[in-house]
Structures are given as C-alpha cells and as structure tokens.
Amino acid sequence: MLSTDDDILGQAEAWAKAGKGVAVATVVETWGSAPRPVGSHLVIDEDGSFLGSVSGGCVEGEVVTEALDVIGTGQAKLLEFGVADETAWRAGLSCGGRIAVYVEKVG
Amino acid sequence: MRLALLSALNAARSDRRAAVLVTDLDGGAARLVTAETLAGDPLEEAIRTALRTGRSGVVEGTRAFLTVQVPPARMVIIGAVHISQALVPMARMIGYDPVIVDPRTAFATPERFPGVTLLAQWPDEALPGLKVDRYTAFIALTHDPKIDDPALMHAFEKNCFYIGALGSRKTHARRIERLGANGAPPEALARIKAPVGLAIGAITPAEIAVSILAEVTQAWRQGIA
Structure with missing residues (x-):
C-alpha cells in the first residue's frame, strides 16, 4: 500500500510510544530537480525499519544510517546530498538535483 | 522533536485542523503553531502565508523550517x-x-x-x-x-x-x-x-x-x- 503522511508520522509516534528510539528525517530544502518535495518525511526506528521517503530511493540508505547515529547520540543533523557533493559517488541523486535533509530524534 | 509535539501534530491532522511545526535547524526547541496560537508568534506573517499556500519550507533569512500541515482533502x-x-x-x-x-x-x-x-x-x-x-x-x-x-x-x-x-x-x-x-x-x-x-x-x-x-x-x- 502507498503510505501517506498520516501513516508515516503516525508510525513514528507509534514506535516512540512503544519505547523505541525513533528519528524523523525531513526534506528541508531542494535545489534543481528533486524527486520529493520540501516537507517530505522518512521515519526510522532503532532497528533500521523505515517508512516514507526523502528521494526516489537514491539516498534513503544513507539517511537511515545517519538516523541510527542520531538516535544514538540525540544530536540532530543536517545532511546534504547532490551531484556537487562528493557523497554523490556513494549516494547521489540520479536526477542531478540537490537536497538538504534534517534528521532529528523523537523524544 | 519532543514526542508530545509529534503527538500534537498527528492529533491536529486526524481532527482536520491546520497546524505548523516550527523547527530550528540549528537544534533549538521546536513549537507547534495553530490558528489559535498564531497571533503574536514571532513568525506570524510567514506562518500565515505558509498556511495559505500549504507549502513547507525554510523561512527566508532565518534557520526556521516550517512543516505545514493542512487537512487532507x-x-x-x-x-x-x-x-x-x-x-x-x-x-x-x-x-x-x-x-x-x-x-x-x-x-x-x-x-x-x-x-x-x-x-x-x-x-x-x-x-x-x-x-x-x-x-x-x-x-x-x-x-x-x-x-x-x-x-x-x-x-x-x-x-x-x-x-x-x-x-x-x-x-x-x-x-x-x-x-x-x-x-x-x-x-x-x-x-x-x-x-x-x-x-x-x-x-x-x-x-x-x-x-x-x-x-x-x-x-x-x-x-x-
């Protein structure tokens, strides 16, 4: 089933209420052509389960890894992805755009 | 983001009330702004515009990110x-x-x-x-x-x-x-x-x-x- 914002942020709340460590990743800025609009969410729990998206699937893996770190430290992070960035070689956006993703812990 | 804030945001959505989550990208405290609490907010003008357009985004010239939530159609x-x-x-x-x-x-x-x-x-x-x-x-x-x-x-x-x-x-x-x-x-x-x-x-x-x-x-x- 296609998940909506309802499901995504609802899931984050449910995970947190079940006592899990949870992070919310949000697309806060985009430049050029970006696959998901500003305000899109990806939510991640401490086991690496996730729901939603911040790109067309290009950088989700990287965001999940960073989110696990955020859940551990409690320290929010602002991530940037794009072709101009050297991370492009690891996790770039095939469409050539750039995005900034804010990752914060719930709780 | 505090869990209470996430719960409030989700509650507003399920009650079909418009709400804006204001996040400080430098890691400061976040807050939830609704129609009732909008007047007098330091970002009142920007939030009013965001509610009208339904667009999330960084408020120009600040480090505040607005997650705009208008009721699902x-x-x-x-x-x-x-x-x-x-x-x-x-x-x-x-x-x-x-x-x-x-x-x-x-x-x-x-x-x-x-x-x-x-x-x-x-x-x-x-x-x-x-x-x-x-x-x-x-x-x-x-x-x-x-x-x-x-x-x-x-x-x-x-x-x-x-x-x-x-x-x-x-x-x-x-x-x-x-x-x-x-x-x-x-x-x-x-x-x-x-x-x-x-x-x-x-x-x-x-x-x-x-x-x-x-x-x-x-x-x-x-x-x-």
Whole structure:
C-alpha cells in the first residue's frame, strides 16, 4: 500500500510510544530537480525499519544510517546530498538535483 | 522533536485542523503553531502565508523550517453512477477518502460499490453529518436536479475548494438559472466546474474519472491558496 503522511508520522509516534528510539528525517530544502518535495518525511526506528521517503530511493540508505547515529547520540543533523557533493559517488541523486535533509530524534 | 509535539501534530491532522511545526535547524526547541496560537508568534506573517499556500519550507533569512500541515482533502460524490465506480478507486490512490451520496437505492448498492462509504439518502439528510468543509472536493454526478441542486447549494455554503457538476453546457446553463433563482450568489455559481473535468476528450467512465481527478488536483495544488 502507498503510505501517506498520516501513516508515516503516525508510525513514528507509534514506535516512540512503544519505547523505541525513533528519528524523523525531513526534506528541508531542494535545489534543481528533486524527486520529493520540501516537507517530505522518512521515519526510522532503532532497528533500521523505515517508512516514507526523502528521494526516489537514491539516498534513503544513507539517511537511515545517519538516523541510527542520531538516535544514538540525540544530536540532530543536517545532511546534504547532490551531484556537487562528493557523497554523490556513494549516494547521489540520479536526477542531478540537490537536497538538504534534517534528521532529528523523537523524544 | 519532543514526542508530545509529534503527538500534537498527528492529533491536529486526524481532527482536520491546520497546524505548523516550527523547527530550528540549528537544534533549538521546536513549537507547534495553530490558528489559535498564531497571533503574536514571532513568525506570524510567514506562518500565515505558509498556511495559505500549504507549502513547507525554510523561512527566508532565518534557520526556521516550517512543516505545514493542512487537512487532507476529502471527496464527496453525489451519484452512485458508472463514473463513480471508476472515480472512487482512483481518488483513493491520490489520497482522498471518497464518500458517495445517492438516494436512488437501485444505484446505491454495496454490490456496485464494495467497501465504499455509501449513503442511500437525499443530500439534505446525508450531507450535514459529513462535515463538508473548505478541504473537500465536491462532485455532483447524478444529472438529476432534484438530487444535484440541493447538494450543490450545500457545497457553496461550505466553500469547497472544488465544486464540479456533470452536464453539458446547455444542462449547466439551466442549472445556473435554477440555482440562481434559489438564491445562490453569482460568485458561487461561477465556481462550478461544468462540464466537469479537464477537457481531454474523455469518453469512457474511467477516462472521465481521470479528467475529473486532474481538475481536482489542479484546484488543490494551484487554487486552494
């Protein structure tokens, strides 16, 4: 089933209420052509389960890894992805755009 | 983000209340702003604009990010007709929760609409309980003035973001006359999309459903502001 914002942020709340460590990743800025609009969410729990998206699937893996770190430290992070960035070689956006993703812990 | 804040944001969504989550990208405390708490907020102007456009984003010249949440759009369909059978699953895919109202029990059967909220009642009985609001797409498809006309009057009153009605230009001209005589203001009548749907040469019920949903999407994304 296609998940909506309802499901995504609802899931984050449910995970947190079940006592899990949870992070919310949000697309806060985009430049050029970006696959998901500003305000899109990806939510991640401490086991690496996730729901939603911040790109067309290009950088989700990287965001999940960073989110696990955020859940551990409690320290929010602002991530940037794009072709101009050297991370492009690891996790770039095939469409050539750039995005900034804010990752914060719930709780 | 505190869990209480996330819960409040989710509660606002499920109650169909608009809300804006203000996040400090430098890691400061976040807050939730609603219509009640908007006045006097340091970012009042920016938040007001964001609520109108429904767009999330960083407030220019600041490190504040606004997550804007406006109620998910609803869809009320008057008429358990052939087009509605195509319209309902497509509307669901886009994220609407469609409801069908049709007092004609031969049309409004669960066999024709399995799993759909179906009210076999006259609009006057069914609509008040549906809490039709600004964030509702309203589509009249029965082609029968006895059913469509009172439904459309209700849609005007609730200022739905999209109001569409099936019928040729001729049918629509007569409809405008009737509704006008019934007291509908000219600016409300001018808002009715008729013939319903974008003009893409749609012929089959499914194609007409596509054209209607394209027009609804356009109204939602470009017009609701």
